[in-house]
Amino acid sequence: MKSTETLQEAPVWHRHVKNCLRLVLGVTTCIYPLFMGLMSAAGWQYNVNAGNYPALFSTFATWMTIGCLLLAAGTVLSFFGMKHRFWRCNVIALACGVPGVIAAMAVLHRFTLYADQNFPGHRETMQPISEIYRDRLLPILLPFGLLCVICLWQLFAYDARVYRSEQKKQQNAEAPSILGDDK
Secondary structure: OOOOOOOOOOOHHHHHHHHHHHHHHHHHHHHHHHHHHHHHHHHHHHHHHOOOOOOHHHHHHHHHHHHHHHHHHHHHHHHHOOOHHHOHHHHHHHHHHHHHHHHHHHHHHHHHHHHHHHOOEOOOOOOEHHHHHHHHHHHHHHHHHHHHHHHHHHHHOHHHHHHHHHHHHHHHOOOOOOOOOOO
């Protein structure tokens, strides 16, 4: 059903660059949102349950968990969007990634404001707690940036646009006559 005259393959280096970006996206998603973000949220929740932190941190932990899991779901969906016929997965991946990173960064902002007012520096280094968490959680923006680049590349690549236009032409094509009224 695919006409080979109009569908052109992307240059080989496009595929290599896209595959390298996907690999970096997968690794950074495992490290930052899934490990650093979820472990920070788990630590906050543990300290709330132990009575060391106020109940506000339970809300921080919940929203950080939601944000990190949404960003990870967007990454997984972007991997499904590699095939042209699953192009909608890229749109859904962006729709998951944007609220995920907004939730995670909003929690980081609220936490750093709270930590600057209420927590002294770390015992051994006297480094502010807010700076420690900022260094730990701000790199969540890296997988989000890679997710945006990869999804937009997969959506607006030339061969993907040609595939979608051919699909639209096939859907809008005139149906063959079933009555045999050929004129």
